[in-house]
Amino acid sequence: MDSLNIYIDRLKNDEVETLDERIDANFFDIREKELNLEGQVGIKGSAYLTKEHLVLDLAIVADINLPCSICNQVFTLPISINAFTHTVALEEIQGAIYNLRDEIRNAIFLKIPSFSECRKGKCPSREELSKFLKSKNNLPFSDLTL
Ligand SMILES: [Zn+2]
Numbered sequence: 001m002d003s004l005n006i007y008i009d010r011l012k013n014d015e016v017e018t019l020d021e022r023i024d025a026n027f028f029d030i031r032e033k034e035l036n037l038e039g040q041v042g043i044k045g046s047a048y049l050t051k052e053h054l055v056l057d058l059a060i061v062a063d064i065n066l067p068c069s070i071c072n073q074v075f076t077l078p079i080s081i082n083a084f085t086h087t088v089a090l091e092e093i094q095g096a097i098y099n100l101r102d103e104i105r106n107a108i109f110l111k112i113p114s115f116s117e118c119r120k121g122k123c124p125s126r127e128e129l130s131k132f133l134k135s136k137n138n139l140p141f142s143d144l145t146l
Contacts, residue, residue, distance in 0.1 A: 071125035
């Protein structure tokens with residue numbers, strides 16, 4: 001998709017390119033088991049050059065569908081990445097175009113928590129789980145309410 005292309009030549013006179021895009025989630029192709037990206041991904045930020053680098057300052061918002069770590073129901077987790085800064089050595093950029101897709105994809109992946117709970121941390125199964133944990137540990141005073 002062209003809107004995620006950074007044209008290096010356009011930045012050569014100390015220009016700053018401003019990004020404000022909403023990209024269809026399918027474009028990033030994040031699908032793993034029961035995990036997928038939903039709706040649109042919002043990307044805001046800027047791109048500019050230093051002597052030897054392309055610098056990207058980005059903020060990314062996305063919605064991820066994934067199963068709750070407790071009850072296993074799929075729910076939507078909003079993800080927002082503020083002030084994500086990425087630098088690329090200019091000599092690593094083939095041609096005059098740098099595409100942001102992979103960087104954004106990686107940034108979203110890194111933000112996906114290994115433990116995720118539905119209903120903003122109030123999973124309805126949480127209580128059952130803690131009962132289960134208590135009985136499993138077989139604490140002598142587990143019936144006492146403190
Ligand atoms: Zn849950």
